[in-house]
Amino acid sequence: MQQLKELVEPTFENLVVEGELSGLNFNSSGHLYFVLKDETAQVDCALFSYQRQRLTFTPKNGDRVQVKGKLSIYEARGKVTFVVREILPLGLGTLLVRLEELKRKLASEGLFSPERKRSLPTFPRRVVLITSATGAAVHDMLRIFRQREAWVHIVIVPTAVQGEEAPSQLVRALQYVNRWQLGEVIIIGRGGGSFEDLLPFSDEAVVRAIAESAIPVVSAVGHEVDNPLSDLAADAAAPTPTAAATLVWPHLRDDWMHHILDLKSTLREEILRRFDETKRLLRPFQKEQLVISIEQIMEPFHTRITWLKEGMNAAIRQVMSNYTLNLKRLKETIEAHSPLDILRRGYAIVQSKQGLVTQASQAPVGTELSIRLYQGQIAATSLGEKS
Amino acid sequence: MKQKSVNEKPSFEERLAELETLTQNLRSGKIPLNEAVTTFERGMKLAQELEKELKQMQIKVEKLLSGTTDLETPPEMGLFEEADE
Numbered sequence: 001m002q003q004l005k006e007l008v009e010p011t012f013e014n015l016v017v018e019g020e021l022s023g024l025n026f027n028s029s030g031h032l033y034f035v036l037k038d039e040t041a042q043v044d045c046a047l048f049s050y051q052r053q054r055l056t057f058t059p060k061n062g063d064r065v066q067v068k069g070k071l072s073i074y075e076a077r078g079k080v081t082f083v084v085r086e087i088l089p090l091g092l093g094t095l096l097v098r099l100e101e102l103k104r105k106l107a108s109e110g111l112f113s114p115e116r117k118r119s120l121p122t123f124p125r126r127v128v129l130i131t132s133a134t135g136a137a138v139h140d141m142l143r144i145f146r147q148r149e150a151w152v153h154i155v156i157v158p159t160a161v162q163g164e165e166a167p168s169q170l171v172r173a174l175q176y177v178n179r180w181q182l183g184e185v186i187i188i189g190r191g192g193g194s195f196e197d198l199l200p201f202s203d204e205a206v207v208r209a210i211a212e213s214a215i216p217v218v219s220a221v222g223h224e225v226d227n228p229l230s231d232l233a234a235d236a237a238a239p240t241p242t243a244a245a246t247l248v249w250p251h252l253r254d255d256w257m258h259h260i261l262d263l264k265s266t267l268r269e270e271i272l273r274r275f276d277e278t279k280r281l282l283r284p285f286q287k288e289q290l291v292i293s294i295e296q297i298m299e300p301f302h303t304r305i306t307w308l309k310e311g312m313n314a315a316i317r318q319v320m321s322n323y324t325l326n327l328k329r330l331k332e333t334i335e336a337h338s339p340l341d342i343l344r345r346g347y348a349i350v351q352s353k354q355g356l357v358t359q360a361s362q363a364p365v366g367t368e369l370s371i372r373l374y375q376g377q378i379a380a381t382s383l384g385e386k387s
Numbered sequence: 388m389k390q391k392s393v394n395e396k397p398s399f400e401e402r403l404a405e406l407e408t409l410t411q412n413l414r415s416g417k418i419p420l421n422e423a424v425t426t427f428e429r430g431m432k433l434a435q436e437l438e439k440e441l442k443q444m445q446i447k448v449e450k451l452l453s454g455t456t457d458l459e460t461p462p463e464m465g466l467f468e469e470a471d472e
Contacts, residue, residue, distance in 0.1 A: 133467075154447065154467075156450040156467050157450075157451045157455065158451070159455075173455045175458060176458055179459075260441065264430075266413075267413060267430045267434065270413040271423060271424070274420065274423050
């Protein structure tokens with residue numbers, strides 16, 4: 001058995017087998033045992049509890065499935081068991097292919113192009129939640145909004161989020177919210193579920209309605225691996241409704257309170273700074289400052305005037321003393337040239353009735369003459385010119 | 388649901404943006420003094436208003452009661468009870 005185990009197990013580590021489910025046994029410990037069979041053979045299978053949680057559908061006897069796993073040999077019982085990792089319903093394959101085709105088609109129409117994406121309002125006043133009114137999603141989202149003390153008006157538009165009715169209800173809800181402008185942003189989604197449960201969010205009509213919405217849409221479908229097509233068409237996508245609510249309301253009230261208080265104190269500081277600055281600019285124009293300024297301006301003039309005054313005085317004194325000196329000299333000159341002084345030396349002044357006689361010809365015979373001496377005068381009559 | 392009235396007060400966001408612009412203008416120091424005073428007064432009024440609103444604003448949760456089957460039926464809202472969750 002040991003040798004068989006060593007031979008078999010490494011060889012059949014990655015098996016993919018198709019067949020029909022039978023003998024399903026949900027063990028109390030959480031493991032699932034069943035037999036996979038087809039027309040010619042059968043094998044015992046085990047799906048352990050930790051893998052079972054990942055099942056995306058509820059298997060029933062008679063389901064045709066594709067099973068992935070490995071062969072294991074249980075030596076104690078001499079038994080070969082197919083240890084299953086994953087069970088996929090057959091037909092899912094074609095579904096996946098159809099989804100992939102739809103995705104390509106819508107992409108080629110530009111429904112998923114980044115240019116179409118609109119930014120979400122920073123502070124939406126009304127947020128519309130299109131989801132089940134009874135699901136975990138609505139509860140999760142409200143919890144976030146409440147935790148963050150969001151000052152927002154939430155409008156819940158209840159719809160089915162799985163099953164046949166879901167796509168048409170989701171489409172109608174999107175149209176209705178747009179028709180009546182019920183909010184500034186829409187979150188459409190649901191919590192996690194099986195592959196089939198999430199299918200409405202990849203429905204062509206739903207995806208188109210999301211793309212057509214005039215109001216920005218956030219896709220909020222709980223998923224781990226494959227994105228529903230709603231994620232691609234929406235303006236924003238989140239992996240869970242909780243994450244979507246955080247995306248739509250990223251704010252913490254305290255942060256904004258601080259921001260506003262900061263702005264307020266900045267305003268105060270700035271206006272005070274402005275006042276101080278203005279005061280400083282105006283200071284030179286205050287009364288006492290003005291007197292000082294004028295004195296400062298006048299000071300050089302004062303000095304100059306004083307200096308000029310002194311200069312002028314000196315100049316005048318100089319001029320005056322020059323005059324005095326000149327006068328003295330003149331007086332002396334005049335005195336030197338005084339005729340009386342000459343007369344004293346014996347000279348005389350001879351005058352006729354015609355005036356001074358300075359030439360003999362002016363005093364012909366008989367001319368009456370007056371001779372002025374240093375002291376006194378002599379009357380005389382000319383005897384004519386001496387030869 | 389009331390139609391959005393034309394004179395509806397600007398949103399919190401719009402007023403916050405205005406407050407930020409006013410603060411920026413005042414900080415630049417490039418506006419004349421009388422304008423600076425007006426800016427300051429307007430800014431303080433906005434800041435106090437926003438502060439007050441921020442303290443008071445509450446979340447409101449409503450549920451559409453009228454359904455979405457007929458696009459032309461006006462919406463009718465009811466309070467969403469916690470018990471519904």
